[in-house]
Amino acid sequence: MAGGSEAPPLGAILAEFVAGHPRRGWDDAVESAAQRSFMNWLGCAIGAARHPALDATLAALRMLDPAPQGSVPGRNDRVDMASAALLTGMASRALDFDDLHPRTTIHAAGPVAAAVLAVGEHLGSSGRELLDALVLGVDVACRIGSTMGPEHAERGWDITGSTGMLGAAAGCARMLALDAAQTAMALDIAASQPTGLREQAGTMTEPFHVGSAARAGMMSALLAKHDFTASPRALEGPHGFVPVVSERRGWQEATEALGRRFEIAANLLKPFACAVALHPAIDAAVQLRARGVVAAQVQQLQLDVHPAALALEGDAHPRHAAAARASLAHAAAVGLLFGRAGPAEFDDAAVHRPDVAALREAVRATADPALADTAARATAVLADGRREAVHVAHAIGSAARPLDDDALRAKFASLVEPVLGPSRCALLSDACVRLASMEDLRELASLCRPSSSR
């Protein structure tokens, strides 16, 4: 297989960058993106703290009798820090409400944040150290994802799990203050451990990919700290990670503007708890509702969407939550009915509501290749013959219209209040904003536990 010989020493270059980068060392836009990505990630993790996937995983982990080293945000359980990374990474992805690095389609914060928070809580690291590790770890995962291009995911890899272990390894190496050689080793050990198949979409194993990547990356950093060895060409050699899992090797994209452009600045926070391809249609449906369209009077809901919105594996008649999160008809229906599309609008109860089912039946969707993937048109045809139309050029949450800070706080509260209560949620929200100056991450971890709030 070609591609190995002309490759740069990727592990060494990225490790030098991660180990040698100054504290912070980026502009306010990057810093804000990091703080917002973390807050969004933590909200998603806490919102899914009682997800059945976490209960099942905890039951399995209990068979190993784990040490009470680390916490799982939103729960009182304590487990060893590697298991904490696994559980938290999984939680943050379980509601499909997290984030997206659009060029690579990596849900970027998940594997890195889960791993560095677990290590940081255990070590009593500072918020500054966490943010630095998050920015650098996300950079590594997204840059390696960029070398592979869309073919990697099209082949069937769940790219968040198949690059996340590299981001988590980089982030944990930074938290552990590994030197450049050890950091390279951490990346090279992690290279052997991609987790994730797109075939798992809609099952508990899909979010497991994120947790598994977090755990694998952390363990790779711990091994590297203790003089474990791997090939210095594990990422880019002829039988190394990128050549094995990808036909494309855009090596220059891994190092382009390294230390000047930070990938986390491009990370998008999701306003709706479903596949991003459905967001423009939801936005349009929400806007129809805001203009006074009442669902009960809608005879037909015509949607013109980018072809990707119709290419998902969901269908017009979902029978459970996982299918609904990939169903254009369901997504548009709940947008019009409720004016929002959070986790509750995609759960099994929502799927089976008669009003939602009736509105799904009224959807007529057409793919329009001329539309951007952030655009949609929606036309409601009412019982009295009137028509109301909305054109969304850039959906809320896209790069042109990112979630603003108020919307992020509202999203965070919608996820965290049901688990921790409003006063604890407000404290935690403030803690996220002042994370860069927090001296000890155990303060944050403590705020994430339900018991200490009662």
Added chain:
Amino acid sequence: MAGGSEAPPLGAILAEFVAGHPRRGWDDAVESAAQRSFMNWLGCAIGAARHPALDATLAALRMLDPAPQGSVPGRNDRVDMASAALLTGMASRALDFDDLHPRTTIHAAGPVAAAVLAVGEHLGSSGRELLDALVLGVDVACRIGSTMGPEHAERGWDITGSTGMLGAAAGCARMLALDAAQTAMALDIAASQPTGLREQAGTMTEPFHVGSAARAGMMSALLAKHDFTASPRALEGPHGFVPVVSERRGWQEATEALGRRFEIAANLLKPFACAVALHPAIDAAVQLRARGVVAAQVQQLQLDVHPAALALEGDAHPRHAAAARASLAHAAAVGLLFGRAGPAEFDDAAVHRPDVAALREAVRATADPALADTAARATAVLADGRREAVHVAHAIGSAARPLDDDALRAKFASLVEPVLGPSRCALLSDACVRLASMEDLRELASLCRPSSSR
């Protein structure tokens, strides 16, 4: 990507087989292969118990403060059972002395035995249960490996780690007495977690692949036991395991003669601690020595070998143990000098011995495509002009000349005596032979601990 639609429901078929197969339920040849594969595997694991890769991994695992659930054969350390599987799987592969399922090139016992022994010790299972789980787990891994063919490994996957998690999941599901549906789930969860790149050859990460596969398979079974979910098409669906990691999908090979032909019967136990491609030349060199050829008098050692013996990444001038284990010149040199080629003949000290280096320089190797991959010719040209020639048609350890029971006991003793001492080694050797009637695997585990022997 094509290939998903016509695929059989692989997970369901194999799970039904694993969960429903009667105890033993095979002929004596299969039973003997299972007992011998296990004994060989255990010897290799104990022989590498003090390998630096294990020390490094234990140091990393200690940071998680693991519960003292399970043991690591040849050590007194106790760790949680998932970590025990990781460490033991790694140990069994660390000396490159283990076994090989020739059609798939899977080192078949490693991931399965490590996982089922760790579960079995924790549960106090019987030796019968272990042997059943080993046979069935090896069958699953080798059958799925067979569907993919050589291209999968040629692409760069270390196939032992990239199929081992499936074998370990199957074996642990059997140990845990999971039903067919849960067993299918275990396989489907494991499908997302291949570990292993050939680029890691010669580093600690290479044996880590085996341990990681053992651990991943065990955890997949524990998750399945607790109602975790995965796609029922995770193995064979369009974005499932086989289509994602392989161009070839020989589905029929996964199920051909299922329950009648058992893959463990084809498993070969290695007589020499290096790549199998080098074994015919070593065998020939050992035979030259038996005929009285003295290394110091050899001016040239001419070798005719199958091309695969020259295609390894080692070279004629290895500078460390890992390179020596892939070096034809080194392998033949130690065979002629010492009459054996165990771990000691491939360690750093052996690499740097002047007599070994001199004999390596005397090797002249020629690839002969007409030779079988189990064949070699060796001719020693002596200082006095005499020539001595040997032709090996089937190397020791190949299917035509498998290691006999005495040779296996001798190999086991060579590995175990230095760690546990001769009397404990003899007890353990006997225990392996009567494994099928052992009531509680904790007896075996106890015999594997150095401390209780003193």
